[in-house]
Amino acid sequence: MTVPDTNFDDILVIIPVLNEEETIGTVIHSLQNLGLRQIRVVDNGSCDRTAHTAHTAGAEVVSEPIPGYGRACWQGMQNIPEHIGWILFCDGDGSDDLSVLPQFFAERQDYDLILGNRRARPDSRSAMTPVQNWGNGLATTLIRWGWGHPFQDLGPLRLIRRARLEQLNMQDRGFGWTVEMQAKAAEQKLRTYEIPQGYRPRQGGRSKISGTIKGSVQAGSIILSTLAFLYGQHLQMLFAKSALRNHPVWQWVSAVLLIAGCAMIVPYGDFTQPGMVPPFWRGVSVMGLGFVVSWILPQVSKVWFWMVAIASRCILLPMHPGNDIWRYLWEGRLQNLGISPFEFAPTAPELVPLRTEWWSMINNADISAIYPPITQLGFRGLAAIATSTLLFKIAFVAADLGTCWLLQRRFGSLKTLIYAWNPLIIYSFAGGAHYDSWFILPLVWAWLCLDTQPRRATRTIAGLALLGVSIATKWISLPIIAFVTWTFVKQRAWKWASISVLLPVLPMLISALPFCSLTSCPLIPTSSSFVTKGRSAEFLPIGSLLSAPEWHNAILLIPLAIALLFLLWRSTQVGDYTESYLGTLLLLSPVVHGWYFTWLVPFAVASGNWGTRLVSLSAFVYFALPHRESLGISVWQLTTSERVWLWTPFVLGWLWSWYIRRSQTLFNPSPGTSQ
Structure with a gap:
């Protein structure tokens, strides 16, 4: 049977505080009533009477004006008397039930790190905010996955052997202090023990974290x-x-x-x-x-x-x-x-x-x-519920996850x-809130329907209808109709060739009815300088090379048309054609935003295209544009070096993938082909 230790002179209490005038005195007195006399309060830049109250209550007060929970804890660890063998960390807001500390002290012989577990008791867990519960659960789960140690909480109440704390070599000076301590404790195999503790909402002041x-x-x-x-x-x-x-x-x-x-x-x-x-x-x-x-x-x-x-x-x-x-x-x-x-x-x-x-x-x-028009109707439906950025984001992420599922x-x-x-996918839809996931979902669905072998009538019709939805959501899907029609023409399937022209157009025509009349259908502002002359992160710096930079963007339709004819001739699958077409479109487009590269990513799942993999990282160079604009520089064009950083991984990766596929074709020809 372990004899309880009643000598607490070797324990130093460190309490980091910031504007805890209302509660710090009560916390100090509670600790003193438990027999703790060496109490060090670290004032982390308070603008109230926290330091005075702590000193009056009998605590040693040290100052750490630079903000940071970990910095305050670290400052409290400086110049510790030699006889101190244990350090107790706790908060000064009165939220922790300190009556559990005798249980901590009773376990000192058997453990190196003793932690308060607020999540072990239903009343304490319910007193924590949802953010606290979720965040602590996630962090401890990640520690369990990464280091194999089943912590339950990241609570501030913790007693650690001084020698072991020095062994941990704590580096964090912010709010990562507690998680660093526990992760390193798990890695260095410290003997740890969690004790259920009471917890209540802070007794005064304002929370700097969960509040x-x-x-x-x-x-x-x-x-x-x-x-x-x-x-x-x-x-x-x-x-x-x-x-x-x-x-x-x-x-x-x-x-x-x-x-x-x-x-x-x-x-x-x-x-x-x-x-x-x-x-x-x-x-x-x-x-x-x-x-x-x-x-x-x-x-x-x-x-x-x-x-x-x-x-x-x-x-x-x-x-x-x-x-x-x-x-x-x-x-x-x-x-x-x-x-x-x-x-x-x-x-x-x-x-x-x-x-x-x-x-x-x-x-x-x-x-x-x-x-x-379909996009506009989608905006209308969401706005009818609420003009909320969160609602729109959820709608974009739902389509994005639908693509994941397919x-x-x-x-x-x-x-x-x-x-x-x-x-790039995760940020563009969930963070940046770009609607492109709405057009990607039906496009991917159409591709999977149309490339399924053997082709069935119902699946082909579904694929053509979905292609039409994609077109009416973002115009750039339109040239895919030409490829699908051409495949039927080559097979002399004239009925299906006709259907492949008409059916994809229907969603666009139907959805355009609310916006068009017999005399007017202004769906694209073709007279706008944004449409005719806009440029940003283009691969081909035509605007810089030509003597008259106010060239019309329509000139790029010529090389695009030539490229599409070539792709019609060489492609055999909808997915292959679409990936090549979208890649070519981006290379020739005068206006390129970083999230445009998300169009290619679904097709790289099938092809493994290295250009798409790499540009999913290099596309973030694009954000140099808003960075400069925030600094008052209004030129919305990437510099030459920035374009090199953005486009080189894409082009080299695309060429490498083409080389690999070509090599596989040459050395592993499909059955029935001559060598």
């Missing part, structure tokens, strides 16, 4: 990014011991990096604010690393596939969207007021009384609607990671 959305997002981002960093170090150690190419650890690494990267970019979505893009790039780099790791996975279960696909998108839903969404909201709202967005630009004098508080954020406000059913979970765990 605000911004604080919760930042804390979650820090915790996940800390785990990602620590896991990277953990992997280095594992690599030093053995080759892990086929180890399931890679599945964990990829998932953790993707989730952590998503959490890191959430606070940095408003690119109109200076300084947002560099930290956005850092988070995207973490996502990109997770994506690259997924390329070497030998297998992935459906559970992992969907868990990461859904979680990564859900994390980005609170992110500030791209500025396209304000036009979506505006045009949906106009339709519900009985006004066609094709008739009036947002700046039209007739619409001045209808302007909203977010009207100024609409991009290219002097241009009337350019989105096809591809996963056809090609399996492992191949579909190119789409489902793709950082």
Whole structure:
């Protein structure tokens, strides 16, 4: 039987505080009543009387003016007396039930780290906010996956042996302090024990973390990014011991990096604010690393596939969207007021009384609607429910996950990671809120229907109808009709050739009826300079090469038409043609946005195209444009070096994939072909 230890002179209590004047005195007195006399309060920049109250209550007060929970804890660990063998960390807001501490002290002989588990008791768990419960559950789950240790909570109440704490070599100076301690404790095999503890809402002051959305997002981002960093170090150690190419650890690494990267970019979505893009790039780099790791996975279960696909998108839903969404909201709202967005630009004098508080954020406000009719009807339907960015994002993510489902059913979970765990896909729809997922879903569905062998009448009709929906959602699907028709013409299937021309046009015609009359159908503002002369991140710098830069974009239809004729001649499958056509379109397009490359990603699931894989990472160079604009530089064109960084991986990867496919054809000809 263990004899309770009643000598607490070797325990130093460290309490980091920030504006806890109302509660710190009570916390100190509670600790003193338990026999603790060496109490050090670290004032982390309070602007109230917290320090004075703590000193009056009998605590030692040290100052750490630079903000950061971990920094305050670290400052509290400096100049510790030699006789101190244990350190107790707790909060100063009065939320922890300190009466559990005698149980902590009773376990000191058997353990190195003793933690309070708020989630073990129903009353304590219910006192925590949903954000706290979800975040702690996610973080401890990731620690269990990564290090194999079943922690239940990341609570602030913790007692640790001084020698072991120094052994951990704590590095985090922010809110990742607690998770770093537990992850390193698991890695270094410290003897740990969790004790159920009471917990209540803070007894005074204002929470810096769970009390605000911004604080919760930042804390979650820090915790996940800390785990990602620590896991990277953990992997280095594992690599030093053995080759892990086929180890399931890679599945964990990829998932953790993707989730952590998503959490890191959430606070940095408003690119109109200076300084947002560099930290956005850092988070995207973490996502990109997770994506690259997924390329070497030998297998992935459906559970992992969907868990990461859904979680990564859900994390980005609170992110500030791209500025396209304000036009979506505006045009949906106009339709519900009985006004066609094709008739009036947002700046039209007739619409001045209808302007909203977010009207100024609409991009290219002097241009009337350019989105096809089915898209407009989708905006109208959503706006009829609410002009909410979150609602629109959910609609875009739903279509995106629908594409995941179609591809996963056809090609399996492992191949579909190119789409489902793709950082460009995840950001573009869940974070940036671009509507392109609406056109990708019917396009992919049409492709899978039309390329299925043997072809059946019902499936072919469904594929043609879905192709029509895709066209009426985004015009660029239109040339695919030519290929499908040509395949029937080559087979002399004249009836199907006729159907393949007429059926895809019907969705566009039907959906255009609300916007057109017998005399007018202004679906594209062809007179706009944005349409005729706009340029941004184009691959071919024609505007810079020509002596008269005000050239008309229509000139590029000539090389595009030639390329399409070549593709008609060489392609044999709808998927192959569509991938090649979209790649060519992007290479020739004068206006290219980063999320345009998402059009190609579904087809890379089948082809494994390296150009698409690599541009899913390099496309984020595009965000140099909003970064410069936020700094007051209004030139909306990438520099030559930026275009090189964006396009070179795409072109080289595409050429490499073409070379590999050509080599496979030459050395492994299909049955029946001559050599």
